[in-house]
Amino acid sequence: MIRFESATKTFPDGTVAVNGLSLEAAAGHISVLVGPSGCGKTTSLRMVNRLIEPTSGRVLVDGRDVRAVRPAQLRRGIGYVIQQAGLFPHKTVLDNIATVPMLTGATRRQARSRAAELLELVGLPRTLADRYPAQLSGGQQQRVGVARALAADPPVMLMDEPFSAVDPVVREQLQNEFLRIHKELSKTIIFVTHDIDEAIKMGDRIAVLRVGGTLAQFASPAELLSRPADAFVAGFVGRDRGYRALGFTPAGSLSLVEEPTVRLGDSLTAARQRQQEGWVLVVDAADAPVGWLTTDTLGAAEGQTSIEKGMLHLGGTLATETGSLREALDAALSSPSGRGVVVRDDTRFAGTVSASHVLAQIAARATAVSSTSDTSCEEVTA
Numbered sequence: 303m304i305r306f307e308s309a310t311k312t313f314p315d316g317t318v319a320v321n322g323l324s325l326e327a328a329a330g331h332i333s334v335l336v337g338p339s340g341c342g343k344t345t346s347l348r349m350v351n352r353l354i355e356p357t358s359g360r361v362l363v364d365g366r367d368v369r370a371v372r373p374a375q376l377r378r379g380i381g382y383v384i385q386q387a388g389l390f391p392h393k394t395v396l397d398n399i400a401t402v403p404m405l406t407g408a409t410r411r412q413a414r415s416r417a418a419e420l421l422e423l424v425g426l427p428r429t430l431a432d433r434y435p436a437q438l439s440g441g442q443q444q445r446v447g448v449a450r451a452l453a454a455d456p457p458v459m460l461m462d463e464p465f466s467a468v469d470p471v472v473r474e475q476l477q478n479e480f481l482r483i484h485k486e487l488s489k490t491i492i493f494v495t496h497d498i499d500e501a502i503k504m505g506d507r508i509a510v511l512r513v514g515g516t517l518a519q520f521a522s523p524a525e526l527l528s529r530p531a532d533a534f535v536a537g538f539v540g541r542d543r544g545y546r547a548l549g550f551t552p553a554g555s556l557s558l559v560e561e562p563t564v565r566l567g568d569s570l571t572a573a574r575q576r577q578q579e580g581w582v583l584v585v586d587a588a589d590a591p592v593g594w595l596t597t598d599t600l601g602a603a604e605g606q607t608s609i610e611k612g613m614l615h616l617g618g619t620l621a622t623e624t625g626s627l628r629e630a631l632d633a634a635l636s637s638p639s640g641r642g643v644v645v646r647d648d649t650r651f652a653g654t655v656s657a658s659h660v661l662a663q664i665a666a667r668a669t670a671v672s673s674t675s676d677t678s679c680e681e682v683t684a
């Protein structure tokens with residue numbers, strides 16, 4: 303666990319980068335520091351591994367004031383991942399990763415074997431092991447950066463905008479992979495980003511900082527979206543926060559509508575018979591939805607007698623039975639028939655749901671929540 307106790311940093315030129323920060327980053331969880339440029343995120347992070355010393359207040363790791371531990375020793379237990387990966391340019395990928403275990407006493411052979419395992423864990427092929435950082439893409443470099451930070455198996459990791467130097471698609475892959483790794487390893491992580499969407503995706507808890515280095519709110523993503531502490535936080539989390547909060551509301555008891563389906567290869571006559579309001583859902587042999595067929599234009603399919611893939615509309619996004627209300631609403635809104643397709647976890651078709659049905663469910667939940675709402679606030683404030 304990492305605890306900031308009224309930590310303040312004033313730089314010699316008088317800049318107050320962090321001002322009385324108090325919060326607790328729980329063990330085994332990802333705590334995110336987010337806020338506009340210059341609000342003190344990096345300074346806060348660096349106070350944990352003593353790259354920066356607080357002017358007043360203190361930072362504790364597992365109950366111990368970091369100032370009581372020699373920096374070199376402290377940093378051995380704290381992985382550090384930064385933007386642009388910060389790899390040693392003259393070392394190969396494998397040696398970059400193996401460096402830290404060797405510093406902590408592993409033999410070269412042990413360290414390299416561990417490095418090879420980590421390469422796999424972060425989703426990199428072994429064929430990259432002997433390359434130099436300059437011979438890797440930005441996303442691959444970031445993966446090596448994560449592997450290197452994990453190499454000494456530190457209980458704590460500090461991550462400073464680790465995925466911001468790559469394009470949005472790679473970034474999403476890196477986020478997903480990191481979340482998968484985190485599920486396996488459960489490190490205590492402080493993750494810095496200026497991107498609220500990334501914060502909401504990655505964080506178990508999110509600290510929103512404002513310029514001047516003060517804490518505006520420390521809360522779970524769902525709480526931040528549904529109950530921002532003030533206008534600054536509301537503005538920072540964004541205008542569509544109501545919709546995004548649905549991403550944290552399980553679809554749960556949403557009752558599905560039975561929907562007649564046809565299979566690829568079935569006759570067009572069957573499609574006409576089963577259509578509802580001009581649309582019929584087509585599934586494959588394993589009952590997984592593959593698209594919608596509009597029976598209005600079937601007359602144009604001259605000479606064809608059976609349903610083929612080329613006739614189908616791609617369909618909307620799919621929601622899962624165990625997913626969120628946001629998924630369900632998005633499935634309905636993006637479906638060409640207006641009927642959102644819901645699948646089981648094994649991708650078999652389960653039923654459909656309409657946008658009005660999801661909205662009715664949202665309204666019912668909102669009423670239930672407001673009548674049982676508690677206003678407890680778990681954050682530690684200065």
Ligand SMILES: Nc1ncnc2c1ncn2[C@@H]1O[C@H](COP(=O)(O)OP(=O)(O)OP(=O)(O)O)[C@@H](O)[C@H]1O
Pocket residue numbers: 313314315317318319337338339340341342343344345346496
């Ligand atoms: N060595 C320094 N001397 C003086 N001021 C500094 C120093 N380092 C940082 N600052 C200032 O402290 C404030 C906080 O900086 P910090 O880098 O912690 O912000 P940040 O939230 O991480 O910003 P960004 O998102 O732009 O990286 C800024 O106003 C910055 O200019």
